[in-house]
Amino acid sequence: MPRFRLLLEYNGTRYSGWQVQRNARTVQGDLIEAVQTVTGRRDRLEVYGAGRTDAGVHALGQVAHLDVATTLPPATLLTRLNEALPADINVLDVRTVGHRFHARHDAVARRYVYQVSRRRTAFSKPFVWWVRERLDVEAMRRGAASFVGRLDFESFSDDDADEKSTKVQVDAVDVIEDGALVLIRVTGSHFLWRMVRRMVGVLVRVGTGDLREADVGRLLRSDGEDVARLTAPSAGLFLEQVIYPGESFRDDFRGPMRLL
Template identity: 85%
Template sequence: MPRFRLLVEYNGTRYSGWQVQRNARTVQGDLLEAVQKVTGRRDRVEVYGAGRTDAGVHALGQVAHLDVATTLPPATLLARLNEALPSDICVRDLRTVPHRFHARHDAVARRYVYQVSRRRTAFAKPFVWWVRDPLDVEAMRRGAARLVGRLDYEAFTDDDADEKSTIVQVDAVEIVEDDALVLIRVTGSHFLWRMVRRMVGVLVRVGTGELREADVTRLLRGDGAEVARLTAPAAGLFLEQVLYPGETFDDRPRGPMRIG
């Protein structure tokens, strides 16, 4: 049975996240349905994603691997999948890979980008968090520096520290101004449940003056209740890129929406 590597983008607004769930529409679920329709296979079809994005979160570069028995060449399978998928899911690339490749286990780094809008927008509401108060971007950058390194992010997640490690290597937290947008790009080894949204929520409150830069370190060492109340909305978050051994990140500006 061949294994395929897929590069998938999606608008997560209508979905209850990536992961298949009972009684909920998910990106993985719709992708599986499309594969079954195109290949005629109802058994032994498996799709694994590099990350489990939450409800309402989007992806520019989700990576998945697909196991399915088919004689369709990759280019044909790609075209037919996109014909079968809803318009808010698109497979950008599909290629055959060795069976040892695993989308989640082999990933060595992931990058998310969050879009904060400094103005109301009629078109980009599902893709930004509109923050009405003025933002001190330099203060946000100084606060972001406190989130870089190999740190314990237990206070920034709903994951149970008794069941999985909450230590995460965060390689960079970059904040870029693009007209009315403030883009917060976070790169790390992996990310915990709601971790990036809570990082963004804290940094925005530093930008508005509600929190001081030193509060970032205090919150990292806290019990998480205060941080949970600061969680940024899902709408502005995109899984931007996933990196595998031998690959490098594309560092060109990739803001999904321009709202000058």
Template identity: 55%
Template sequence: MLSDLDVRHDRGDQHLPRARPEARGIVPRFKLTIEYAGTRYSGWQIQANARTVQGEIDHAIREVTRRREFELYGAGRTDAGVHALAQVAHLELYTDLPPAVLRSRINDALAADIHIRQIEKVPHRFHARHDAVSRSYLYQIARRKTAFFKPYVWWIKEPLDLARVRDAAAAFVGMKNFASFTADEPGEKSTRVLIEGLELAEDGALLLLRIQGSHFLWRMVRRIVGVLAAVGRGDLTVGQAAGFLDERSGIPAALTAPASGLFLERVMYAGDSGPGPLRGVFRVE
């Protein structure tokens, strides 16, 4: 986690030199909406000696446009194995290609597990991360073994008490201290985060959890899911789960849910509606 959102929003810039204004005027800026299966990648952000989603898109843009100077900046940095249904990035790039043509050509240059859903021209001041007002994550728990969807779920064999999970989830909503739920170094940044909602729904053999908030700390989403699953199994009480918000504990780290079930679902900006109905990425009966 959006690591998953585990998205590590405050760890500096995201690579690449800014494009220089061209002789013909201001360099255009585009908003990209991107979906990807994160299984084969070491997260979103470009890393040395690792295959990443941003790195693959960067390479495709260079191949298509033959340009070397541009800015590609994501709204969130998903960790290795984490997926996205609608990651957002801004691209500052001088090109004469219309957005639809640029999108088509970049997609042709990308692997099948990364897809640019939309490219639209935006005002030059638009910033994918700084202008985002809310983000939502979807986590999929499978309650039966599935032969087809293992990379996109966490299979929990034990029965889960959903009433207990819902009771525990309520404690996480609001402005809370998530110091026990982050892998960031102590004191590196504020651990207080506003969680706007935490929804649960059953969809066939899937248990779906949606967490929506202003921003997220490194591995925060997966640790919340892991703690809620432990409550559902009966390994923790509702009170113990809530107590991790009051006193720092290493237990949430030990219970971190796997990356496979996590999706960056939506990044929202001023004027956007909410993430919509809660439903699975696919149907498991």
């Protein structure tokens, strides 16, 4: 049975996250239904994603691997999957890979980007967090430096039975001004549940002056209750790129959405 590597983009607004759940619509669930429609197979079918995005979170470059018994070549599978999928999920690439490839376990780094809007928008509400207060971007950049390194992010995450350790290698946190947007791009080995949204929430409060730059380190050492209250909305978050051994991040991979 062949294994395929899929690259996907999706608008997560209508979905309860990536992972299949009972009585909830998910991206993985809709993808499985599309595979069943296209291949006619309901047995021996497995789909694994590189990251389990939360409800309302989007993806520009989610990676998944698919095991399904089919003779369809990758190009045909891509076309037919997109014909069967809803408009807010799109498969960008399909290729065959070896059976040892695992979309989640083999990933060596991931990059998320969060869009903060500095103005009210009629069109982009599902894709930004509108912050009314003035943001001190330089203060946000200085605060972001406290997140870089191999650190314990237990206070920035909820319990997740699948995570054996709360230590995460964060390689970079970039705060970028792009017109009316402030983009927060986080690159690291992997991310805990809600970790990026809480990092963003803290940095925004540094930008508004509600927190000091030194508070970032203090919150990393806290019990997490104060951090949880600062969690940024899911709407502004995008899984931008996932890379594997031998690959490297491309700054022009998709870029910011530039919705404003």
